[in-house]
Amino acid sequence: MNLAKLREKIAFTILGLSTLFVILPIFAIVFYIVKNAIGVISWDFILDIPRNGMREGGIYPAIVGTIYLVLGTILFSLPLGIMAAIYLVEYANDNFFTKLVKVSIVNLSGIPSIVYGLFGMALFVIFLKFGTSILSGCLTLSIMSLPLIITATKEALDAVPFSFREISLSLGATKWQTIRYCVLPYALPGILTGTVLSLSRSAGETAPILFTVAAFYLPRLPRSIFDQVMALPYHLYVISTQIPNMPLRLSFATAFVLIVLVFLMNLVNVILRIQFRKKKQW
Amino acid sequence: MAEVIIKTFNLNVYFGKQHILKNINLEIYKNEILGIIGPANSGKTTFLKALNRLNYLFKDYYQEGEIFFAEKNIKYISDNLLRKKIGIIFALPQVLPITIYENIAYGPKMHGIKNKDTLDSIVEKALRKAYLWEEVKDRLNTLATKLSGGQQQRLCIARTLAVEPEVILYDEPCSGLDPISTQKIEEAMHELKNNYTQILVTNNTKQAARATERCAFMLMGELVEIDRTAIIFTSPKDKRTDEYVRGVFG
Amino acid sequence: MCIRKLKESVIEFFIKISGFIIILFVFLIFLFLLKDTVLLFKDFTFKEFIFGKRWLPISEPPHFGIIPLLLGSLYVTFFATIICVPVGIASALFIAEIAPKFLRNILKSFIEILASIPSVVLGFIGIVWLGPFLKDTLKLNTGMCGLTGSFLLAFMSLPTIISISEDAIISVPKSFKEAAFGLGATRWQTLWRVVLPSASSGIIAAIMLGIDRVIGETMVVMMVTGNAPLVPKSILQPLRTLTATIAGEMGEAISGSEHYFALFAVGLILFIITFIINFLSVLLLNRSKK
Structure with a gap:
């Protein structure tokens, strides 16, 4: 018996250490970036254009570009994602077509981001002649973020009690009215958090925008959706691998801004979740 | 005899392979209170929900036979119109997590009523008919989920009344309620009987004896017997009915 | 109306x-x-592509043998898996079964934070810190090698493995555990002999989805593995994965050239590999739910 207890202690210690091994590097990375970036970050850095072959100046165009991309992406992916989820939860019968839709979603979620980049280039940039543009980039990113939005929306819809639908239908509301007024409002929190999550993922993606939108160096703001933009993650890639004699502090500062942006979105998500959980009435 | 409002003809109902209702032939008269009694799992609730096609929310449901509402086969009536005409009160009080007012206004709004004054008067009228107005008139904007169980159930009745049905189905409406709440609901039913056809499914034979005019006894998906309530409870024709109302089983 | x-x-x-x-x-x-x-495949045979050992897109004549890239991906994936699977499952067990509730929630939100760190940031960390660190500690010729990539990829795939395994572990019915306790087993014996085996198909699915992420990851490997499209002899050498090849070369490939087509062929291979892994893992997950 004592031996078993001892064994348990050792095993639990190992498990705990493993978890520590996962968690500590997160702190280390964040701390490392913050420490090296904190002296460089200033309003000038955030609001200035890159200068002297990106070795000086700021990253304003990249920040703006990333925001454009993220918002444009959600514009396409959110309506389609919500509709597909509604289809699966509320309309789909248990048939071959539905299975095919489900398999497709699973497949979309597993396709490597660089393959999305290839596809986006082939379809949007070349075949549809959108060129290397915000439009192409957003479309590519939005297809990529569909699985996440669909899954989140599906979960949110599934979590709305069956009785709500039954009440609404029993009062003579049509199916769509029921969904619109008696299901979606209660699923909204879940949909919202899924959306913010997918926004933060899109903001950090590099591979899909490599050949569809990202500009190596474009020290101005985009003029139309057919314009290229700089984007934070691509900018970080460029300055940390492609520019000789690049001052490291600028790379750190760029990484800092990127993770702050992503973490902020996650923070919004956490706050949303807590708020909605408080309000939940059923 | 009175005018028939609902009629089922050789109604057979299945969930997947399970044969739930067997050859039900039944006529329901306008403005009567019909009780449906029987032990659990005899298909009473399924029968109710067949009348306004709520059973079709379940994927493996199918039915054979015909149901007529006001002499029209319900096959040819759209779901939402049929369910507007035939309202239902569920076993457990089920209110939406919105205000009392919004709960009742929901149905009328879905049927296209937008005018605020019209909605106000519909809400008031419905609450009065369900004997709830006096209790909630000062707090129409509080959440319906804050009401007691009995109040919630009467709110459900008001909500159904607000869409102006002709028939109201009650699926064991008092199963979770205390005796006083039950009494209030029975009072409400009594008041409604001049203008509505009401069908009450209940496990509680005493309630059926008190509140209904005619009564049907269902057992294992079959309609055993239907007659005036007084006869069902004193001198039923079928031995099984007799045993059930005397409490031998069920 | x-x-x-x-x-x-x-x-x-x-x-x-x-x-x-x-x-x-x-x-x-x-x-x-x-x-x-x-x-x-108008000008190249399928055999040359699949079994070719040289990837020399701009030599004359060009060679498009996918073997070095495939092996590059395999090496990196293999080592990343070796690192992340034990750590991932151990953490999942800790989070699901051992950590008290408040700690559990904190740990889970850290895993979410990890999942949200953009891969390009991890790549950057690989360049400025992990690469040089490994080079110094292991006395390597260069820190930009397969091992650096494997470490980072393992780290990146942990959120996937941990969260899906944790789900599988949590959904093991309580009665199983109670039965084991009833027989006098310690918590550890219960975890090891009862919980883990019952959650196994979910955990395997988690591992597969983690592998799927590793194979598909692009930026990290492009930034830290040294980008040498040679048949790798060891994980300590520079190498080049399928994904990094596309990302690194598509910018220079002339549209409509053989090189361009070859990169699409690499993309198709990736598509097929990930499709199969993903599909199987979801089959497993569905089965484990039943």
Whole structure:
């Protein structure tokens, strides 16, 4: 018996250490970036254009570009994602077509981001002649973020009690009215958090925008959706691998801004979740 | 005899392979209170929900036979119109997590009523008919989920009344309620009987004896017997009915 | 009334075709990859592509043998898996079964934070810290090698492995555990002999989905593995994965050239590999739910 207890202690210690091994590097990375970036970050850095072959100046165009991309992406992916989820939860019968839709979603979620980049280039940039543009980039990113939005929306819809639908239908509301007024409002929190999550993922993606939108160096703001933009993650890639004699502090500062942006979105998500959980009435 | 409002003809109902209702032939008269009694799992609730096609929310449901509402086969009536005409009160009080007012206004709004004054008067009228107005008139904007169980159930009745049905189905409406709440609901039913056809499914034979005019006894998906309530409870024709109302089983 | 009905049928129409659009996307992705892949095989044989040991896109004549890239991906994936699977499962066990509730929530939100760190940031960390660190500690010629990539990829795939394994572990019925306790087993014996085996198909699915992420990850490997498209002899050498090849070379490949088509062929290979892994893992997950 004592031996078993001892064994348990050792095993639990190992498990705990493993978890520590996962968690500590997160702190280390964040701390490392913050420490090296904190002296460089200033309003000038955030609001200035890159200068002297990106070795000086700021990253304003990249920040703006990333925001454009993220918002444009959600514009396409959110309506389609919500509709597909509604289809699966509320309309789909248990048939071959539905299975095919489900398999497709699973497949979309597993396709490597660089393959999305290839596809986006082939379809949007070349075949549809959108060129290397915000439009192409957003479309590519939005297809990529569909699985996440669909899954989140599906979960949110599934979590709305069956009785709500039954009440609404029993009062003579049509199916769509029921969904619109008696299901979606209660699923909204879940949909919202899924959306913010997918926004933060899109903001950090590099591979899909490599050949569809990202500009190596474009020290101005985009003029139309057919314009290229700089984007934070691509900018970080460029300055940390492609520019000789690049001052490291600028790379750190760029990484800092990127993770702050992503973490902020996650923070919004956490706050949303807590708020909605408080309000939940059923 | 009175005018028939609902009629089922050789109604057979299945969930997947399970044969739930067997050859039900039944006529329901306008403005009567019909009780449906029987032990659990005899298909009473399924029968109710067949009348306004709520059973079709379940994927493996199918039915054979015909149901007529006001002499029209319900096959040819759209779901939402049929369910507007035939309202239902569920076993457990089920209110939406919105205000009392919004709960009742929901149905009328879905049927296209937008005018605020019209909605106000519909809400008031419905609450009065369900004997709830006096209790909630000062707090129409509080959440319906804050009401007691009995109040919630009467709110459900008001909500159904607000869409102006002709028939109201009650699926064991008092199963979770205390005796006083039950009494209030029975009072409400009594008041409604001049203008509505009401069908009450209940496990509680005493309630059926008190509140209904005619009564049907269902057992294992079959309609055993239907007659005036007084006869069902004193001198039923079928031995099984007799045993059930005397409490031998069920 | 009539307009409302019309509006509803239009909305319902869009909802119903949205499912179709999803299928269409997958089909289009496959089609566009296939279309350009096929053009490669006008001048190259399938055998040269699949079994070729040289990837020399701009030599004269060019060689498009995928073996070095495939092996590069395999090496990196293999080592990343070796690192992340034990750590991931151990952490999942700790979070699901051992940590008290408050700690559990904190740990889970840290895992979420990890999942949200952009890969390019991890790549950057690889360049400025992990690479040089490994070079100094292991006395390597360069820190930009397969091992650096494997470490980072393992780290990146941990959130996937941990969260899915944790789900599987949590959904083991309580009665199983209680039965084991009833027989006098310690918590550890219960975890090891009862919980882990019952959650195994979910955990395997988690591992597969983690591997799927590793194979598909692009930026990290492009930034830290040294980008040498040679048949790797050891994980300590620079190498080049399938993903990094596309990302690194597509910018220079002339549209419509053989090189361009070859990169699409690499994309198609990636598509097929990830499709299979993903599909199998979801089958497993569905089974474990039943």
